[in-house]
Amino acid sequence: MALAPPYRAVVPLHSVDGAELPLGSVVLARGVATIAALAGLTALSHRAPWIVPSLALPAPQESLEPLLLVTELRDRLVVLSPGRGDDDVARVVAAVRRRRPPTPAMLARWVARRLSTRELESPLRHQFERSLGGGAAADGDRSVASYSRLFSRYGGYTARDWRALARLCALVIARTSEDGERHGDHGTHLPFRTASHYTGRYLGVAYRVTAERLGWEWVLEAALRTGRYVHAP
Numbered sequence: 001m002a003l004a005p006p007y008r009a010v011v012p013l014h015s016v017d018g019a020e021l022p023l024g025s026v027v028l029a030r031g032v033a034t035i036a037a038l039a040g041l042t043a044l045s046h047r048a049p050w051i052v053p054s055l056a057l058p059a060p061q062e063s064l065e066p067l068l069l070v071t072e073l074r075d076r077l078v079v080l081s082p083g084r085g086d087d088d089v090a091r092v093v094a095a096v097r098r099r100r101p102p103t104p105a106m107l108a109r110w111v112a113r114r115l116s117t118r119e120l121e122s123p124l125r126h127q128f129e130r131s132l133g134g135g136a137a138a139d140g141d142r143s144v145a146s147y148s149r150l151f152s153r154y155g156g157y158t159a160r161d162w163r164a165l166a167r168l169c170a171l172v173i174a175r176t177s178e179d180g181e182r183h184g185d186h187g188t189h190l191p192f193r194t195a196s197h198y199t200g201r202y203l204g205v206a207y208r209v210t211a212e213r214l215g216w217e218w219v220l221e222a223a224l225r226t227g228r229y230v231h232a233p
Contacts, residue, residue, distance in 0.1 A: 001013065001027070001028050002021060002025050002026065002027045002028070002051075003025065003026040003027075003028070003089060003092060003093070004021065004022050004024065004025045004026075005022065005024045005025075005212055005213050005214075006212065007026070007089060007093050007214070008089065009089060010028070010089060010092070013027070013044075017044075017047045017048065017233075018044050018047050018048030018051065019047070019048065019233035021048050021050075021051055023050050023213060023218035023221055023222055024050075024052075024212075024213030024214055024215060024218045025048075025050070025051050025052070025218075026051065026052040026054055026078075026092060026093075026096055026214060026215070027041065027044060027045075027048075027051045027052070027053060027054060028054045028055070028056060028080070028092055029041040029044075029053070029054070029055050029056070030055065030056035030057075030058060031058065032058055034055070034057060034058060037055060038055060038071055038073070041053050041054075041055060041073065042071060042072065042073055045073060048233075049110070049113070049114050049217065049221065050215075050217045050218050050220075050221035050222075051215075051217065052076070052078060052096055052099075052214055052215035052217060053073050053076055053077050053078065054077070054078040054079075054080065054092065054095065054096065055077060055078070055079055055080070056080040056082075057079065057080065057081060057082050058082065075102070075103075075106050076099075076102075076106070076110075076217070078095050078096050078099050079095075080092065080095050093214065094178065096214045096215065097176060097177055097178035097214070098177075098178050099177075101170065101173045101177070101216075102169065102173075102216055104125050104128030104129040104131075104132055104166065105125050105128075107124070107125075107128050107166060107169060107216070107220065108120075108121045108122070108124035108125035108128055109121055110217065110220060111124055111220055111224070112124065114220070114221070114224060114230065115154065115224070115229060115230070117154060120151075120154060123147055123150055123151070124162055126142075126147070127147065127159050127162040127163050127166065128162070128163070128166040130163060131162075131163035131164075131166040131167050132166050132167070132170060144158075144159045144160065145159075147159035148160075154229070155227055155228070155229045156227055156228075157223075157227050157229075161202070161227075164198055164202065165202060165219070165220065165223050167190055167198070168195075168198050168199065168202060168203070168210075168219050168223075169216040169219045169220065171190055171195055171210060172210045172213070172215075172216055172219050173216055175210050175211040176210075176211060176213070176214055176215075192207070195207055195210070201226075202222070202223045202226055202227075203219065203222040203223060203226060204222065204225075204226050205222070
């Protein structure tokens with residue numbers, strides 16, 4: 001089942017590929033066999049990588065730790081503990097808002113997988129680290145121009161564009177997280193005019209939309225579509 005903006009009701013999925021899911025959708029998987037539910041969620045995430053993957057555990061005694069060691073969704077997965085009201089919209093939305101923010105490595109890995117280009121992962125991680133903090137010396141003496149030449153092989157975004165996208169992801173987290181004020185200090189104090197310019201240029205939406213859609217995956221997906229790296233289904 002899925003939740004889509006404005007997150008007022010849970011609806012069933014009407015196709016197995018998730019093509020009808022709009023950006024910002026949350027998909028909740030559950031079942032008696034957690035491993036089967038997680039496998040189905042992983043497969044759907046391959047076909048619709050812009051979703052926020054969520055899993056409802058069926059039993060209080062069940063541990064997810066062994067599965068998290070092997071699933072590629074471990075860094076993105078929202079886990080709902082057993083309890084009544086798994087279909088309750090407010091409960092699902094609150095769990096998504098509590099999800100920890102992505103690291104630069106997570107953002108870079110998502111883009112590299114989306115474009116099926118592992119060569120981009122390390123250079124992108126360096127840009128995201130420079131943008132969000134904590135990686136000022138990670139890329140040695142390599143210049144912005146040098147990175148931009150590398151990125152030009154794959155599309156039109158330069159190193160500065162990718163850094164701007166990292167700040168947009170953090171901005172969206174700050175505006176939608178349950179603890180948004182703290183996450184907002186994570187290198188993302190964008191002036192309103194700059195944020196509005198970025199959302200229009202890279203995402204093709206108005207600034208207000210950044211507070212209306214959950215997750216950071218939709219930001220990267222929208223930017224890749226705007227930049228014509230990928231096409232909408």
